[in-house]
Amino acid sequence: MADDLTSVNCKPPTVLPVTNEAPSRKRPDATFAFGMFGVEGGFAVSHQYNRSPGIIRPGDPVMLRTTTVAGYTEVTAYVVDGGGPFTPEHIRAHGTAVPFYRSGDEWIATAFGRPDRTTTHYIVEAVRTDGTRHYADGRLPLDKAKVFAHRTTSRVPPAWTNDAIVYQIFVDRFANKDGILTMPDSDRGWAGGDLDGVTANLDWLSDLGIDCLWLTPIFTCNSYHGYDTTDMTSVDERFGGDEALRRLVAAAHEMGMRILLDFVPNHISHEHPWFREAISGGPKRDWFFIEDDGSYQMFFTAHTMPKVNLDHPDAREAMIDVARYWIEEFGIDGYRIDHALGPSESFFAALTSRVESINSDVWMFGEVTATAHLSRRYGGILDGVTDFPFAYGLREFLAGRLSAEAFAEIERESAAVLSPDEFSWVRFFDNHDMSRAIHGWRGSEESLEHALSILLSLPGVPTIFYGTEQALSHDLGEADGGMSVGRVPMRFDPSIEMKEATKRLIARRRTSGARQGSPVYWNPDGSRWEWGNLHGHL
Numbered sequence: 001m002a003d004d005l006t007s008v009n010c011k012p013p014t015v016l017p018v019t020n021e022a023p024s025r026k027r028p029d030a031t032f033a034f035g036m037f038g039v040e041g042g043f044a045v046s047h048q049y050n051r052s053p054g055i056i057r058p059g060d061p062v063m064l065r066t067t068t069v070a071g072y073t074e075v076t077a078y079v080v081d082g083g084g085p086f087t088p089e090h091i092r093a094h095g096t097a098v099p100f101y102r103s104g105d106e107w108i109a110t111a112f113g114r115p116d117r118t119t120t121h122y123i124v125e126a127v128r129t130d131g132t133r134h135y136a137d138g139r140l141p142l143d144k145a146k147v148f149a150h151r152t153t154s155r156v157p158p159a160w161t162n163d164a165i166v167y168q169i170f171v172d173r174f175a176n177k178d179g180i181l182t183m184p185d186s187d188r189g190w191a192g193g194d195l196d197g198v199t200a201n202l203d204w205l206s207d208l209g210i211d212c213l214w215l216t217p218i219f220t221c222n223s224y225h226g227y228d229t230t231d232m233t234s235v236d237e238r239f240g241g242d243e244a245l246r247r248l249v250a251a252a253h254e255m256g257m258r259i260l261l262d263f264v265p266n267h268i269s270h271e272h273p274w275f276r277e278a279i280s281g282g283p284k285r286d287w288f289f290i291e292d293d294g295s296y297q298m299f300f301t302a303h304t305m306p307k308v309n310l311d312h313p314d315a316r317e318a319m320i321d322v323a324r325y326w327i328e329e330f331g332i333d334g335y336r337i338d339h340a341l342g343p344s345e346s347f348f349a350a351l352t353s354r355v356e357s358i359n360s361d362v363w364m365f366g367e368v369t370a371t372a373h374l375s376r377r378y379g380g381i382l383d384g385v386t387d388f389p390f391a392y393g394l395r396e397f398l399a400g401r402l403s404a405e406a407f408a409e410i411e412r413e414s415a416a417v418l419s420p421d422e423f424s425w426v427r428f429f430d431n432h433d434m435s436r437a438i439h440g441w442r443g444s445e446e447s448l449e450h451a452l453s454i455l456l457s458l459p460g461v462p463t464i465f466y467g468t469e470q471a472l473s474h475d476l477g478e479a480d481g482g483m484s485v486g487r488v489p490m491r492f493d494p495s496i497e498m499k500e501a502t503k504r505l506i507a508r509r510r511t512s513g514a515r516q517g518s519p520v521y522w523n524p525d526g527s528r529w530e531w532g533n534l535h536g537h538l
Contacts, residue, residue, distance in 0.1 A: 044069045045126040047136035049148065049345075049377035054418045056152045056380050059113035064124070066100060066107045066136055072126045075100035075107040079122040081114065083353065084346045085311040086121045088135070088145035095122065114152040117356075119349040121149045147311075149346040150380060151353070157383040157424045158334075158361045160258065165456075165506055166463040167210040170432050171239055172224040174466055174490045175201050181489040187481070190224045191489055195235070195244035199251050204492055206255055208469060208499070209506035213252060214260040214336050216432060218245065221269065225432075225484075226262070227338060228269040228305050232322045242330075249331050258333035260363070261326055265319045265351075266342030267299040267307050274318075275306050287315035299339065310347040319347075320354050327358055336426075340366025340378070340385065348381045365426050365461075372414040384424025387414055387460060394429045394454060395437050398447045411458060420459040427455060430465035435478035436486040438471060445471050449501045456509040466490055469502035 050065040066075055078095030080086055100107035107126075114120060123145045124136035135145035172190055173181065175197030184191050195218065205213070217226030220236045235242045249259050268275060278284040279294070288306050289297035299305035310316050326332045340348070348366070355362050365384035368375050375385045393410040396402035414425050429437050429451050441447035448471055455462045466472075467490050474485045493499075 043137045044139045045072070045075070045124065045134050045136040047124045047146075047148065049374070051150065054376045054379040055422050056114075056150055058116040058152055058154055060152070061113050062111045062120075062150070064098075064100070064109045064111065064122075066109075066124055066126070067105060068107065068126050071128050072134075073129055075109075075124065075126045077109050077111070077122045077124050079111055079120060081118055081120050083119055083350055084121050084147075084149065085313060085316060085344075085350075086147065086346075088123050088142050088147055091121055091123050091147065092125070092142060092145075098122075116152060116154050117353060118152040119149060119346070119353065120152070121147055121346060123147055147344065147346060149344065149349050151349045153380045155352075155356065155360070155380070155383075156422050158363050160361070161363050161383070161424055161461055163510070164212045164258070164461050165210050165509070166212045166214050166260070166426070166461060167205060167208075167466065168214045168216070168428075168431060168463055169198060169466050170216045170487050171195065171198065171218055171226070172216075173487050174198060175492075177240075180491065183489055187484055187487070188224065190238065192238075193490075194238065195240040195248045199244075199248045201492065202251055202255055202257065206257070208503050209510065210464070211256060212258040212260065212333075214463070215262060217262045217264060217338075222271060222304070225487075227264055228267075228302075229264065230269045230272050232268070233325055245330055253331070258363075260334045260336055261332050262338055263323060263335040264338040265308065265310060265322075265347070266339045267302075267305040270304045270306055274308075274315075284315075286312050287318075299342075307342065310343045316347055316350060320351050323351060323355060324358060327355065327362055333361070334363035334365075337364060337366040337382070340368050340382065341370065345377060345381050348378070352381060363424070365424050372417040375414075376417050379418050379423055384426055384461065387425045387427045390414065390425070390427050390460075391429050391431075394451060395440060398437075398451055399440055415459065425460035426463055427458065427460040428463040428465065429455060430468060430486065431463075432465070432487055433483045434486060435481070435483075436465070436467075436473050438473045439477060439485075443473060445498055448498065449505075452502060452505050456505045462509070464502070469499045470496050471498045 045066065045068050047064070047066045052063050053060055056062055064077055068075065077098040077100065078091050079098055080091050080095040098109045098111050100109040111120070126134050126136070128134065133142070134140070135142065137146050140146070172193040174193045175181065176192045176194055177196035177200055181191045181193055198213070198215070217229060218235050218239045219226065219229040220231035220234045221229045226236070235245050252259050274284050274287060278288045278290060279296075287309055289309055297307040299307060308315055308319065310319060323335065352364065355364060363383050365386065366378060366382050368378065368385040369388050371389055378385050389410050393402060393407045397404065397407040418425075437451060438444065438448045448468070452464070452468070465486070467488070470491050470493060472488055472491070474481070474488050476485050478485055
């Protein structure tokens with residue numbers, strides 16, 4: 001591979017040749033089995049957050065687009081400004097009516113610009129020829145209508161993210177203050193990693209060039225992974241308790257590193273006091289989606305993780321207080337927000353507004369398993385999102401199942417939807433919910449190094465999964481071992497060549513002047529990219 005960042009060869013390794021044609025230009029993600037990534041279809045009245053601009057600046061008029069099947073005679077948006085939450089009935093009764101006009105196959109409306117830090121809520125109503133009213137997205141009665149929200153803002157991601165190299169640590173599987181870890185007998189068992197173990201290895205991470213640590217959930221919980229918290233205002237004692245986090249934050253800050261916590265507002269443990277009170281018929285019942293028969297909405301099919309109703313005013317305020325607490329009391333620098341597709345944009349607008357008023361330097365990005373097209377709904381709502389199409393595209397490209405041109409098209413799409421200098425595209429090729437990419441690349445460390453070179457040569461905020469610098473892998477694939485197969489114990493062997501390769505590639509990114517918003521120019525065949533000044537390429 002080239003050592004000069006201005007010219008990075010993007011051809012796949014010869015051991016893994018490209019074997020398929022590029023996908024359609026209209027749907028570059030269509031070659032993958034991305035069931036959760038596509039735009040939802042089948043709605044008689046479909047808005048799909050189709051609004052522009054992607055990030056709404058003070059005074060910008062906002063164009064809304066909606067499509068309908070035949071038989072609708074008029075479409076109207078009802079618009080209310082304010083922090084919310086607002087019910088559809090409130091918006092319909094008190095909102096300003098903004099009519100759509102037909103333009104070809106679409107209906108288009110334009111709303112007036114708003115001042116900075118204004119949150120706007122709206123519903124989209126379509127009237128049929130028989131006078132019945134339906135609402136986007138879905139043919140629903142008014143009380144079930146989808147409430148859309150966006151935020152007018154002058155905010156851009158914190159300046160420090162322009163240079164950030166994020167390192168994701170799965171806390172239970174990383175390190176213990178007393179020594180290295182071994183894999184537990186059960187893949188769901190505790191390995192014993194803790195926060196003092198992270199602190200003890202900050203020198204290792206600093207030597208790599210890492211300056212931002214993302215910790216998987218550390219709040220009091222029932223599981224080794226932490227995504228089922230029972231108390232969102234305490235650190236689990238198995239991870240070292242509150243004082244261990246204070247020690248880590250202090251040590252990391254002294255070394256110039258930032259600390260991100262994994263924040264899970266969408267769901268909690270069924271043993272959390274909020275839910276136990278709710279399921280027993282207490283005042284917090286409406287904080288959840290509990291039916292008369294006792295059933296309730298949950299995180300996918302996990303009955304141990306009930307979904308929180310973050311459009312209930314009190315539940316929303318309680319959850320935002322959790323985010324505030326860790327910033328004010330522990331000095332954390334940001335949040336990776338789990339399953340951001342779950343809560344409403346109204347909740348995220350309220351969360352962002354509160355956090356920004358506390359510390360505008362706090363960075364918040366969401367885990368969003370969606371195309372760039374659908375991810376635009378978070379423009380101005382969050383600082384950024386995870387770029388899953390990029391991750392899967394890179395994995396497929398280096399496995400020889402995707403052409404360079406097709407991969408280039410996937411990379412270009414996100415920047416076209418939301419510019420990286422205004423929105424953080426958090427980019428990666430491995431995380432805790434998938435098999436490690438090297439396993440799919442037949443153990444090829446050449447491919448792993450190539451992937452790091454690509455990741456660290458493109459715009460966006462690069463995120464490296466723990467152990468990548470050790471070429472960690474596993475025996476079972478995801479099909480046999482599930483999506484947790486990559487959560488193997490960390491090792492710290494300085495003699496492994498991948499460590500020096502990782503260190504060199506990170507240093508190259510820093511010395512090149514590359515930043516998350518730096519422009520990229522693809523050759524027509526998609527075979528390589530260049531950093532540079534725009535005027536120099538005209």
